[in-house]
Amino acid sequence: xxxxxxxxxxxxxxxxxxxxxxxxxxxxxxxxxxxxxxxxxxxxxxxxxxxxxxxxxxxxxxxxxxxxxxxxxxxxxxxxxxxxxxxxxxxxxxxxxxxxxxxxxxxxxxxxxxxxxxxxxxxxxxxxxxxxxxxxxxxxxxxxxxxxxxxxxxxxxxxxxxxxxxxxxxxxxxxxxxxxxxxxxxxxxxxxxxxxxxxxxxxxxxxxxxxxxxxxxxxxxxxxxxxxxxxxxxxxxxxxxxxxxxxxxxxxxxxxxxxxxxxxxxxxxxxxxxxxxxxxxxxxxxxxxxxxxxxxxxxxxxxxxxxxxxxxxxxxxxxxxxxxxxxxxxxxxxxxxxxxxxxxxxxxxxxxxxxxxxxxxxxxxxxxxxxxxxxxxxxxxxxxxxxxxxxxxxxxxxxxxxxxxxxxxxxxxxxxxxxxxxxxxxx
Amino acid sequence: xxxxxxxxxxxxxxxxxxxxxxxxxxxxxxxxxxxxxxxxxxxxxxxxxxxxxxxxxxxxxxxxxxxxxxxxxxxxxxxxxxxxxxxxxxxxxxxxxxxxxxxxxxxxxxxxxxxxxxxxxxxxxxxxxxxxxxxxxxxxxxxxxxxxxxxxxxxxxxxxxxxxxxxxxxxxxxxxxxxxxxxxxxxxxxxxxxxxxxxxxxxxxxxxxxxxxxxxxxxxxxxxxxxxxxxxxxxxxxxxxxxxxxxxxxxxxxxxxxxxxxxxxxxxxxxxxxxxxxxxxxxxxxxxxxxxxxxxxxxxxxxxxxxxxxxxxxxxxxxxxxxxxxxxxxxxxxxxxxxxxxxxxxxxxxxxxxxxxxxxxxxxxxxxxxxxxxxxxxxxxxxxxxxxxxxxxxxxxxxxxxxxxxxxxxxxxxx
Numbered sequence: 026x027x028x029x030x031x032x033x034x035x036x037x038x039x040x041x042x043x044x045x046x047x048x049x050x051x052x053x054x055x056x057x058x059x060x061x062x063x064x065x066x067x068x069x070x071x072x073x074x075x076x077x078x079x080x081x082x083x084x085x086x087x088x089x090x091x092x093x094x095x096x097x098x099x100x101x102x103x104x105x106x107x108x109x110x111x112x113x114x115x116x117x118x119x120x121x122x123x124x125x126x127x128x129x130x131x132x133x134x135x136x137x138x139x140x141x142x143x144x145x146x147x148x149x150x151x152x153x154x155x156x157x158x159x160x161x162x163x164x165x166x167x168x169x170x171x172x173x174x175x176x177x178x179x180x181x182x183x184x185x186x187x188x189x190x191x192x193x194x195x196x197x198x199x200x201x202x203x204x205x206x207x208x209x210x211x212x213x214x215x216x217x218x219x220x221x222x223x224x225x226x227x228x229x230x231x232x233x234x235x236x237x238x239x240x241x242x243x244x245x246x247x248x249x250x251x252x253x254x255x256x257x258x259x260x261x262x263x264x265x266x267x268x269x270x271x272x273x274x275x276x277x278x279x280x281x282x283x284x285x286x287x288x289x290x291x292x293x294x295x296x297x298x299x300x301x302x303x304x305x306x307x308x309x310x311x312x313x314x315x316x317x318x319x320x321x322x323x324x325x326x327x328x329x330x331x332x333x334x335x336x337x338x339x340x341x342x343x344x345x346x347x348x349x350x351x352x353x354x355x356x357x358x359x360x361x362x363x364x365x366x367x368x369x370x371x372x373x374x375x376x377x378x379x380x381x382x383x384x385x386x387x388x389x390x391x392x393x394x395x396x397x398x399x400x401x402x403x404x405x406x407x408x409x410x411x412x413x414x415x416x417x418x419x420x421x422x423x424x425x426x427x428x429x430x431x432x433x434x435x436x437x438x439x440x441x442x443x444x445x446x447x448x449x450x451x452x
Numbered sequence: 453x454x455x456x457x458x459x460x461x462x463x464x465x466x467x468x469x470x471x472x473x474x475x476x477x478x479x480x481x482x483x484x485x486x487x488x489x490x491x492x493x494x495x496x497x498x499x500x501x502x503x504x505x506x507x508x509x510x511x512x513x514x515x516x517x518x519x520x521x522x523x524x525x526x527x528x529x530x531x532x533x534x535x536x537x538x539x540x541x542x543x544x545x546x547x548x549x550x551x552x553x554x555x556x557x558x559x560x561x562x563x564x565x566x567x568x569x570x571x572x573x574x575x576x577x578x579x580x581x582x583x584x585x586x587x588x589x590x591x592x593x594x595x596x597x598x599x600x601x602x603x604x605x606x607x608x609x610x611x612x613x614x615x616x617x618x619x620x621x622x623x624x625x626x627x628x629x630x631x632x633x634x635x636x637x638x639x640x641x642x643x644x645x646x647x648x649x650x651x652x653x654x655x656x657x658x659x660x661x662x663x664x665x666x667x668x669x670x671x672x673x674x675x676x677x678x679x680x681x682x683x684x685x686x687x688x689x690x691x692x693x694x695x696x697x698x699x700x701x702x703x704x705x706x707x708x709x710x711x712x713x714x715x716x717x718x719x720x721x722x723x724x725x726x727x728x729x730x731x732x733x734x735x736x737x738x739x740x741x742x743x744x745x746x747x748x749x750x751x752x753x754x755x756x757x758x759x760x761x762x763x764x765x766x767x768x769x770x771x772x773x774x775x776x777x778x779x780x781x782x783x784x785x786x787x788x789x790x791x792x793x794x795x796x797x798x799x800x801x802x803x804x805x806x807x808x809x810x811x812x813x814x815x816x817x818x819x820x821x822x823x824x825x826x827x828x829x830x831x832x833x834x835x836x837x838x839x840x841x842x843x844x845x846x847x848x849x850x851x852x853x854x855x856x857x858x859x860x861x862x863x864x865x866x867x
Contacts, residue, residue: 027661029512029556033548035523041476064474065802095723103733107723112792114799133799160733167739167759170691174587278689280580312527313517325573328581348581380522387524391541394475395806 037379038386040420043413044399046227049237051245055221058403059237060229062396068137068230069397070240071129072148073404075338076121077218077258079210081193085202089161090214091119091126096157098150103157106143115140117147123194124338125408126218134231137239145243148219149251153211162203169200176276176283176449177348183272183447184285188342192262216251225407229400261339264289269443273452282354282450286361287344288443293336293409297434299422301343304434305334306381307373308364309345311388313380315364316345324360326353336409343438351451358446368435372428385423453828454811456641457648458819461655463664464636468815468824469651470643472808478644479541479809480550482558483816485639486632487534488611489604489750490670497611500531501575501620502628506538508567510557523549531609534749535820541809544645548654555658558638561629568622575617579610587690588860591757598684599698599753599856603675635659636667639819643812675700675751682856687863692739693760694860695769699849701745701754705821710833711841712745712754712849715780717793718842719743719756724792726779727756731772737764749821754849766859780846784839797834 046058076087095110095117096103110117113136120127128148132140172178182197189195217223226244228236266289291298302310309316309332316330330347349357392398406415456470491498506529507516520527525542540550583589592608600606611617640659642651678700702708720727720743727741741758756777760769804810818827 027657029552029559032519032522033552035546035549036543038524038543063806065805067799067802104724104729107729108792111722111724112788112795114795114797131799131803133802160736163736163761164732164739167692167761171587171759174689174691176585280585281577311521313521321574322570325570326577328574328578348577348585350577350580380518383524384521384526387521387543387546388526390524390543391477391526394477394808397806 037383038390039424041386041390041393043393043402043416044396045413046400046403051221051241053221053245053248053250055224055226055245055248057226057228057240057245058400058407059232060396060400060403061232062399063230066134066231067132068134068228068232068236069129069131069400071127071227072144073125073127073225073227074218074223075258076124076126077214077223078193079214079259081191081259081262082196083202083205084193084196085198086206086210086214087126087218088121088198089206090153090211090218091121091128093153093157093161093211094119094128094147094151096161097152097154098146099152100150101143101146103154106147109139109143113140117144134233134236137236141239141243145248149248151215153208153215155208158206158208158211162206166200166203169198176279176281177346179274180283180285180346180447180449183274183449184287184344184445187267187270187272187445187447188287188289189340190265190267192264192340194337194340220250221248222250227400227404229396264340267445269440269445271446272448274447274449276450279351279450281348282351282448282452283346283348284354284357284446284448285344285346286444286446287332287342288440288445290334290341290343290438292341293405293415294411297437298336299419300426300430300434301438302334303381303385303423303426304368304431304438305332305343306385307377307431308332308368308439311381311384313384315368316361319364320347320349320357320360324353324356326350326357338408354448354450354452358448362441365435365439365441368439369432373431375428378426378428378431382423386420454805454815456815456824458824459652461635461660463660463662464634464667465655465659465662466639466819467651467655468639468641468819469646469648470641470808470811470815471647472644472811475644475808476544477541477808478544478547478550478642478646479539479812480547480554481537481539481641481643481809481812481816482554483639483641483820484536484538484633485637485820486536487532488607488609489533489672490632491604491607493604493607495616495620495624496607496613497575497609497617498620498624498628499536500609500611501571501617502625503529503531503536504571504575505561505567505625506557508564508571509562511560511562513553513556514562516553516557519549520553525550532748533605533609535817537813537816539809539812547642547646547650551654551658554640555662558633558635558659559662563622563626565622568620568625572617572620575610576614579614579617583608583610588694591696591858594684594686595696595698595755595856595858598682598858599700600675602673603750604672605675605748605750630665631668634665634667635662636664639816641812641816641819643808643815672750678856679853681852683859684857685859685861687861689864690860690862691864692762693766693862694758695760695766695773696755696757696858697770697773698753698755698856698858699854701752701849703751704747704749706751708841708845708848711837711845714790714793714797714834714837715842715846715849716744716754717796718780718785718789719776722796726776727758727773730776731758735772737761737769737772766861770857777846777850781843781850784843787839790837790839790842794835794837798831801831
């Protein structure tokens with residue numbers, strides 16, 4: 026008779042193998058990391074540039090510059106660029122983060138000959154036509170107005186503003202900020218930020234010698250610094266830890282309240298970071314977490330609740346987010362406080378810790394399914410000034426962390442009273 | 453090319469195996485042939501609520517998630533109008549854990565009252581979060597009943613109203629399980645670092661003993677042909693006016709499905725697509741615009757939707773959409789533009805082969821359609837579409853009497 030009550034034998038994952046990239050410095054100084062693997066004849070090529078801020082309260086300019094990269098060069102109009110990329114079945118995607126702006130090309134190898142010169146044109150000769158800028162501003166003002174009707178979006182803005190204050194990560198654009206964007210400012214920023222000395226090239230997929238030679242000739246030799254001095258980002262304003270205030274943005278007609286709470290935290294390079302990741306997972310980082318188990322699976326207050334830890338170049342934060350029925354908003358805050366205090370007072374059971382360990386290692390292994398994800402893991406470490414050996418340290422911490430250590434971390438990094446609490450809806 | 457082996461257990465469960473040695477992981481994907489279209493019109497949202505209950509414990513396993521997480525797995529599920537699909541991804545060495553978990557919940561659920569009560573609340577909050585507490589969130593609650601009057605696609609997967617979910621009872625849950633969660637009504641796909649012999653042995657061991665019960669044969673009312681244009685105007689607390697035009701489109705197995713997909717790609721949302729180029733960039737009528745077909749098994753909807761810029765009248769915006777649709781009907785598409793949209797399909801399909809979960813889901817879905825091997829012929833079907841096919845299908849779709857138009861008028865204080 027088949028025994029369906031006891032689980033089959035399973036094997037905890039203790040480590041995982043990462044693909045070590047080939048590191049090349051192109052003649053113009055561009056740093057290149059290459060991950061050659063995979064069956065399919067395709068590549069993902071990312072040109073990443075550190076954000077150069079002229080004014081910490083005007084990061085919208087960096088966003089606009091990146092998102093307008095495909096809107097025209099001296100030799101290609103916006104329409105022509107779009108046609109060429111689409112005709113070759115490629116995706117050329119600008120993305121803006123807190124610290125970096127990237128242009129990423131997804132393409133089949135067979136079309137690279139046509140597409141790479143186009144990317145070079147975009148990165149060296151974007152002209153930000155006035156007409157395209159006007160269209161962009163108009164449409165993005167509309168999009169922002171729609172987003173501002175979403176409680177979760179408003180909560181995230183209030184949270185960032187409060188946690189980071191006047192520092193760059195606390196900046197959130199208002200609709201009127203779009204009126205401060207000028208073509209001249211974009212061109213100046215473009216010349217400073219999109220430079221080989223400020224860039225990193227990350228190539229993943231089937232990277233043949235031919236592809237690499239083509240990249241080197243276009244982006245390593247032909248691409249020269251435009252004469253501007255090596256760009257320097259202004260130093261960030263000092264981080265100030267805010268009081269643990271409660272901010273309520275009342276929405277009389279809301280059916281749900283968006284809740285967001287958290288605090289500044291430690292960066293990936295801090296020795297406690299992997300341990301704090303384990304603690305964060307316990308608290309709200311996976312489906313079986315304390316917050317999910319209590320607030321969704323026991324109380325049914327929400328469809329989703331979770332916590333996350335973000336490491337940035339000049340800071341870090343921990344955040345808890347949910348959308349809950351308006352009648353249970355206060356009760357949810359009370360339960361979150363309870364869960365945090367429990368982690369500070371009671372050592373976690375070995376069995377629960379083991380579960381989190383296995384889950385973390387399994388999901389890390391699962392996240393390494395293809396060559397792109399290997400490149401992403403590398404980026405996380407590299408842009409925190411760490412090497413891939415960071416993951417050996419990470420693995421070791423996850424596998425050996427003790428309940429006492431979790432207790433210490435909770436008492437050091439989780440303090441409900443000192444967290445910023447934002448409620449958009451009704452309390 | 454996604455290769456696979458197939459076998460069928462004595463109880464009717466179909467099993468597909470796709471081997472991919474490049475990954476250390478395995479995925480077990482189970483598609484149940486049941487969706488919102490199979491619901492009673494008085495109990496809508498039930499298939500989706502049921503999906504939540506599938507995680508509330510089974511006959512021998514009180515908690516699904518704990519053992520799953522312990523084995524380093526990640527799992528989830530989704531419900532559509534047609535299907536309910538469950539998947540679990542885990543290190544290949546722990547494959548048997550997935551068989552143990554999935555077979556037990558096919559065998560039977562714990563039918564736990566507490567779980568039903570909690571998940572009713574969770575789903576009601578999901579309803580509010582996604583459909584009610586968002587600008588334009590209720591679009592599908594309005595557009596579906598406008599376009600469909602007979603077919604059960606007239607309600608959304610989440611359900612017609614919160615009350616239907618609040619009223620779900622345990623007896624309904626049990627009946628639904630008995631009717632739809634049978635081996636013959638499921639397709640199991642195992643993909644990743646696995647081999648067919650092992651999968652066969654595990655499938656026989658864990659799923660083999662589940663008794664066969666008959667397969668439910670659905671008889672759904674066909675949607676009668678629409679004969680006159682329909683229209684609904686909503687005044688809502690949204691920041692921008694918006695237009696949604698829905699046309700009755702092809703079923704998934706209709707020979708015009710692929711041509712319709714390419715029509716959508718010609719129109720939007722790519723940066724070089726017609727609607728984006730002309731109506732967003734050149735004529736400056738919309739801030740954003742999109743076109744797509746819903747892709748359902750029974751005849752679907754082809755939707756064009758856009759948000760209007762301030763000071764643009766809805767009449768002008770609507771006329772502009774129609775003039776682009778009529779251009780597709782009256783002028784054959786140039787070979788260049790047709791090649792462009794085909795190239796995009798080709799590369800999208802190649803990129804899709806990089807993820808085992810995506811491959812497993814595709815195999816299961818094509819097996820449901822009739823034969824998983826058809827997935828590998830999909831690209832040829834797109835490549836075979838001609839300019840004449842596109843024009844003929846555009847003429848067939850874009851008729852006023854085949855359209856249902858939903859318009860949102862911004863009234864900042866409407867709520």
